[in-house]
Amino acid sequence: MSIDTFNEPVIDRADVLAAVRKRARWTIAVPLLILAYLTYTWFAFGVPDLLSRAQPDRALILATDSVAYKVHVTKLLRRDILEVAIEGERRATYGDEDLPEWVTVDGTNSVIDLGEGYIVDIAGKVMQFTVPDYGVIKVTATNSGVTTELPPGDVPDWVSDNPKKFDARPTLDRRVQVTRTKIEVHNYFGGWENFWFPFGSPVYGMSFGEVVAAVFSDVRIDPDQSNASLILHEFWENPDWQHGAVFIALLETIMMAVLGTLTAAAFGLPLAFLAARNFTPSMILRFSTRRLFDFLRGIDMLIWSLIFIRAFGLGPLTGALAIAFTDTGSLGKLFSEALENIDNKQVEGVRATGATQLQRYRYGVIPQILPVFVSQVLYYLESNTRSATVIGALGAGGIGLMLVETMKTSRDWENTSYIIILTIVVVIAMDQASGWLRRKLIQGK
Known part of the structure; x- marks a missing residue:
C-alpha cells in the first residue's frame, strides 16, 4: 500500500448527511421566506382593495380616446337647436352646408346613421335608437327627467337607465345620452382630429398633395402672405394641438x-x-x-x-x-x-x-x-x-x-x-x- 493511501481524508457519512440536510433546509426556507414577504406586501399595500376599485371599462374608454376622436350630434332641448361638432367644441362645429354624410337634418330633427344598422332618430324631445339584434329603444325627455321604453326581456349591461339620465353604449364607438335638457349622440372615428390644421382653417381638409401643390402655387390663398407661410402658421398655431x-x-x-x-x-x-x-x-x-x-x-x-x-x-x-x-x-x-x-x-x-x-x-x-x-x-x-x-x-x-x-x-x-x-x-x-x-x-x- 502506498503512502498516499494513508494520507487520504476520511469522509464521515454523518457529516455529509448533515450538510445535505442543512442545504435542503435553506433551499426550502428561502422560497418560503420570499413567498411570505410577497404575501405580506400584497395585503399591506392594499392590492385586493385596489383591484376591487379598478375600472377596466373606463381604462378601455380612455385608451380609445387616445387613438380616436368622436363627433357629437347634440340637440339642445331648451333652445330647440341641433349642433354637430367634433369633440363637442364650439370652434369645431359644422355648418348646415357641410354636415357629415351620416347625419341627415330636417329643421331641428335628425336621423343619424351610426353604421352596421345602428340608427338614431331624433324628433322633438323623443329619441329612438335602433340596435341590431335587440330592438328599438325609445326615450322621451320630460320636465323632470326622462322616460324610457325598452324592448321586452332583460336589460343589457350597456344600458344605464334612471329617471334623470339615459345612457346607452352598445359598442365602444357608439354612444347615446338623453337628459331633460339635451339629446346627445357620439360617433367615434379612428385617428387624431384636426392634427395638421384647425377646423375652419383655409387649408383644412386638404390632402397632402394639395398642400404641396399650394406651397408651389402662385395663386395665394391669403393675399397678405405666401401659401408656405400660411400653411406653416396654421400648423404651428393650431389651437387644438398647440x-x-x-x-x-x-x-x-x-x-x-x-x-x-x-x-x-x-x-x-x-x-x-x-x-x-x-x-x-x-x-x-x-x-x-x-x-x-x-x-x-x-x-x-x-x-x-x-x-x-x-x-x-x-x-x-x-x-x-x-x-x-x-x-x-x-x-x-x-x-x-x-x-x-x-x-x-x-x-x-x-x-x-x-x-x-x-x-x-x-x-x-x-x-x-x-x-x-x-x-x-x-x-x-x-x-x-x-x-x-x-x-x-x-x-x-x-x-x-x-x-x-x-x-x-x-x-x-x-x-x-x-x-x-x-x-x-x-x-x-x-x-x-x-x-x-x-x-x-x-x-x-
Missing part, C-alpha cells in the same frame, strides 16, 4: 437636462480631485468633500426641485438646478473613484519630462479618466432627459407640465398620447446622439 407650444416645451426640457448635466460635470470633476485619496493628502478635506457628495445625491432630484421652486419660482431654471445639484454628488463620486484607480506610472512619465502639475493632470490623468468621464456624463444626460419631464410636471415647466395639464382634463387623451410619443422620440434621439458622441470621443470612430 404644436408650437409643445415643441418649445420639448426644447425647454432638453435645455434643462443639458444645462443641469453639464453644470454637474463642470463642478463634479474639480471636486473629485479633492475627494480622491491619491490627489488630496488632507483627510479632513477628503472627508468633507465626500460628505458633500453624499448630501447632494442623498436628497432626491424631486425634493431639490420643490426646494428651488419655493426659492426661485416656476420655470426651467429650477429644473436645471435640481439636476445639477443631484448629479454633482453622483458624478463627483464616480469621478473620484476613477481618479483613485488611475495608473501612476503614466503620471510619473509625464513628470519626468519636467511638466508642471497642471500639465501632469492634463496629459497624465485626464486621458485615463476621459472614457469614464464621457460615458458617465452622456449616460446621465440620457437619464436626465427623462427626469426633466418628471421635474417639469411639478412646476419646473417644459413638456412635463404640459403633459400634466392634458391629463387633468381626462378628456383629450389624444393630446396626452401625442406628448408621450414626442417625449419617447426625444429620449431615443438623445440615446442615439450620446452613443454617436461616445464612439467619436472615446473610440475615435
